[in-house]
Amino acid sequence: MHRMVETDNAKMFNELFSELEHCNEDEQRTKIGEMTEVMEEMNKKEFQSVFTTRMFDKIYKMIEEKKMSLKDSLLLLKHMGYCNVLKNMWSSGFNDSEMRRRFEQMIFEEEKKKEEKNKGLLINLCECYISLSYNFPPRLLSICVPCLLKVAMNKEESEKAQKEVEMALLALSCVDQFYFIERELYLKKITEIIEHKQKHRNLTKLAYQSAWEFLINRLHYEMNLEEVIVNELHFIREAIREMEELAGYMDWKRKEEEEGEKETKNKHVFVRLLRTLSGFFDDCKLWNEEFDQLIESSMKVFRLTKDNHRKIRFKCFLLFKTLARNKAMQNDSLQKSGIVEITLEEIFHVGTIDSIFDCCLFIFGIICNRIKNKTGNENEDAKLKIMKRKLFDKLEEEGCEETLKGYYVLYKVFYRHIFGSDELADYFAYL
Incomplete structure (x- = not known):
């Protein structure tokens, strides 16, 4: 049998997890906080060794046996999903678990309710389901997408509100290009979110990048969105600005992270931005002067990665590849x-x-x-x-x-x- 415990981070997480069912509610929340800190330090190998179907089934069993509240389990799972998407680590554990099937059922049941609908529960279920899964029934997306967009439209500037917006948009960015969504479900709201951010600078960089990724993924089936993305929302101009700002935050002289060392959030956002640009140019049919400026900015970033930051360097090459084969260029x-x-x-x-x-x-x-x-x-x-x-x-x-x-x-x-x-x-x- 494959051993789950392979590293210090995995060992620490598993030890904390094994103690959960023996704790009261306050102690469980403290341990979930500790587990969240450990998750942030994990690399891909550690993540995949820990977040197995067996672990998710164990959480489900603890909920059923009243050893852990649904509220606390959702808190833990939301942090798992956040790390899963931010670091692009994708474990199949949740997808194959009994918990996934139960959450899917709960989402449908909660949506059917009228007066007694628990909106907070529905939001948390949708976030967990989408950020931990890698395939989605279309009917479920028709519930989750509007639900999460409603959360993302919150214009409060408190740290708590902005974290909720960030998590909702990050989950939405998981809905990749191969899923068709009726534009009536998303276009007006996602456009308003992006335009409000451009005017008030109210979103975190991760939230803003995730909003763009969600919208650009829709371009695969709706080519007429390109006019909105490029000429109305000015994606290229915004991408240049975001890229140059992120480049200013990076320590380019720092040696590339060794396996197991924590990568910065800015680096994850940078990698995601370059990935979003590659996705855009896969389907892009327009070309204007701003695109040439984007290439110039990308080249500057590439030159900064010469000695270190191999992950960003590779994403730059993927972007150059997509640009070179784009017929509009x-x-x-x-x-x-x-x-x-x-x-x-x-x-x-x-x-x-x-x-x-x-x-x-x-x-x-x-x-x-x-x-x-x-x-x-x-x-x-x-x-x-x-x-x-x-x-x-x-x-x-x-x-x-x-x-x-x-x-x-x-x-x-x-x-x-x-x-x-x-x-x-x-x-x-x-x-």
């Missing part, structure tokens, strides 16, 4: 962006075969595919010719053509069947 913008140069530098001077290296190979293949295909527009084709010349000159200057062909063989053997893409083959056929 002009070839002129790509040429001026610096993406070509930093991609080649990573491939030829770092040479470590890892997730960043894989991403660089893909970017290189995408660029080669671009310069291979003429547009029929003389000005654009002339720009492509210049880009092609610069690319080939760089390869010749570095003497890396044979090395790249060696990487291509590796790519063909190990990566093509995973990614289903053969853009590098376009380059070698064209060379």
